[in-house]
Amino acid sequence: MLLDSASLWYRAYYGMPDTMVAPDGTPVNAIRGYLDMTARLIGMYQPNRIVACIEGDWRPTWRVALFPEYKANRVDPEGDEEEPDTLSPQIPILLDILDAFGITVIGIDDFEADDVMASFAVQQPGPVRIVTGDRDMFQTVDDTRDVAVVYLAKGLSAHELVDLAWIASRYEIPGDRYGLFATFRGDPSDGLPGVRGIGEKGAALIAKNFASVQEAIEAAENSHPALTPLLAKKILAGRDYLAIAPTLVKCVTDLALPQVSLTIPKRPKDMKAIRALQDQYGLGASVDRLIAALQW
Numbered sequence: 001m002l003l004d005s006a007s008l009w010y011r012a013y014y015g016m017p018d019t020m021v022a023p024d025g026t027p028v029n030a031i032r033g034y035l036d037m038t039a040r041l042i043g044m045y046q047p048n049r050i051v052a053c054i055e056g057d058w059r060p061t062w063r064v065a066l067f068p069e070y071k072a073n074r075v076d077p078e079g080d081e082e083e084p085d086t087l088s089p090q091i092p093i094l095l096d097i098l099d100a101f102g103i104t105v106i107g108i109d110d111f112e113a114d115d116v117m118a119s120f121a122v123q124q125p126g127p128v129r130i131v132t133g134d135r136d137m138f139q140t141v142d143d144t145r146d147v148a149v150v151y152l153a154k155g156l157s158a159h160e161l162v163d164l165a166w167i168a169s170r171y172e173i174p175g176d177r178y179g180l181f182a183t184f185r186g187d188p189s190d191g192l193p194g195v196r197g198i199g200e201k202g203a204a205l206i207a208k209n210f211a212s213v214q215e216a217i218e219a220a221e222n223s224h225p226a227l228t229p230l231l232a233k234k235i236l237a238g239r240d241y242l243a244i245a246p247t248l249v250k251c252v253t254d255l256a257l258p259q260v261s262l263t264i265p266k267r268p269k270d271m272k273a274i275r276a277l278q279d280q281y282g283l284g285a286s287v288d289r290l291i292a293a294l295q296w
Contacts, residue, residue, distance in 0.1 A: 001047035001150075002117045004132035005054045005105075009034050009094065011133060011152060013087045022281040027086040031094045035286040037156055038103075039293035042264075045129055045150070049262040052098055053116040054107040061110055066244045073191045093281060100273045101290065102265030108255055118251030121147045124262070129161075136187070138167055139179035139251060171200075173207040181207040183245045184216075184235075192248060195238035202231055213242050267296035 012033025020029040042050070058081050059071045076082045098105050108116055118140050121128050126146035130137050133152040140147055141164055149162040160166065164175025173181050185203035186194020194203070209226040210216040217239060220232035227235070235242075268274075278287040 001041065001045060001050045002120055002128065002130045003038065003041075003050070003052045004113055004117060004130070004134060004137070005034075005052045006058075006113060007133045007152065008037055008131065009087070009091065011155075012037060013084065013090075015155075018086065026093070026281065027090060028093075028281050028283060030087055030090045031097065031281065032283060032286040034094055035097070035283065035290050039286075039289040040156060041131055041150070042290075042293040047129065048264055049124070050103060050264055051120060051262055052103055052105045053113040053120070054095075054105060055113045056107040056109045056111045056116070058112060060112060063248055067192075067248055069191045069193075070248060071191050073188075093277075097274075097277050097283075097287075100277055101294070102268065104260055104262055106258060106260075108257075111252060111255060115252035115255060116257070118253045119255035119257055122253040123257060135178075136182070136190075136249075136251065138162055139182070139249075140253075141167060141175065141178070143175075171204055171207075173204050177207040177211065179246075179250055180210075180212065180216075183213060183242070183249045187249075190248075192245070193241070194245075195234055195241060197234045198231070198238070202234070205231070206235070213246055217242065264294065267294070 009030045013030035016029035016033040018027060018029055020027065020032055022028050059075075063070045071081075074082050095105055106116055107113065114134065114136050117130050117132070117137060121130060121140045121142075126142075128145070128147045129150050130140060130147070131150040131152065135151075137149050141149060141162060143164050151160045151162045154160065167173070167175040167178050171178070171181060181203045183203075184195050184198050184206050185200050186192045198206070205226070206216050209224075210219055216235055219227055220235040223229070223232060274287060274291075278284065
């Protein structure tokens with residue numbers, strides 16, 4: 001099970017009351033929500049491996065070099081990622097707690113958590129479940145290898161398990177062409193405009209009929225009957241963007257991942273570190289739920 005940690009702690013932060021604070025007043029709503037969700041996910045899916053994936057760089061230099069507007073919509077005046085003031089202090093504490101539990105946390109310099117998860121999904125044997133609220137991970141779905149996305153857009157209780165049939169039904173495209181579809185459609189949350197004038201409907205038509213950007217461009221050049229003249233014109237007008245967009249959209253799958261244990265951690269001989277953090281930050285039942293989910 002691959003946890004998109006930023007996705008989880010943002011969801012937890014906005015889903016749990018901000019009145020949850022430690023004895024010293026430190027906010028802990030994101031921490032408690034993250035631990036609660038992780039416990040529930042372990043209980044639901046019973047994984048034998050787990051990794052908390054984090055951003056090595058939420059805005060990698062090589063993606064920005066290709067397209068300076070990449071995620072520029074999320075940059076604050078200091079050039080950092082916009083983040084609520086009461087969330088930032090919780091993240092180091094949460095990482096300390098995961099470390100105390102023995103849950104592996106991995107981020108790779110100059111790569112996003114999406115790249116880490118995609119690399120694990122390709123390099124590890126299935127089954128693999130990727131827990132995220134980010135549609136970008138749909139491109140990693142692979143029925144043959146049993147790679148699916150635990151999609152949290154509707155919350156954990158109403159989450160959907162995304163396989164190729166789900167993608168095909170939702171977007172009316174072959175399930176393995178989500179990346180191509182996203183390349184043409186764009187993604188406003190990442191500052192990616194897509195091809196000008198081509199929205200979700202046009203992108204779906206392209207992905208339904210063609211297997212690659214190059215195929216779509218050649219079809220537009222040759223007035224393919226699947227394309228209206230207007231859609232063909234938009235594809236050709238977007239060639240400069242299409243030359244870089246696949247690299248921006250596609251998750252990296254060949255990262256050199258650290259060789260560390262991914263197995264579900266066993267109960268430590270000494271629980272003092274976990275109990276100390278539980279008491280210091282008033283994490284009560286959230287820590288107990290994770291202990292129970294790990295069957296300690």
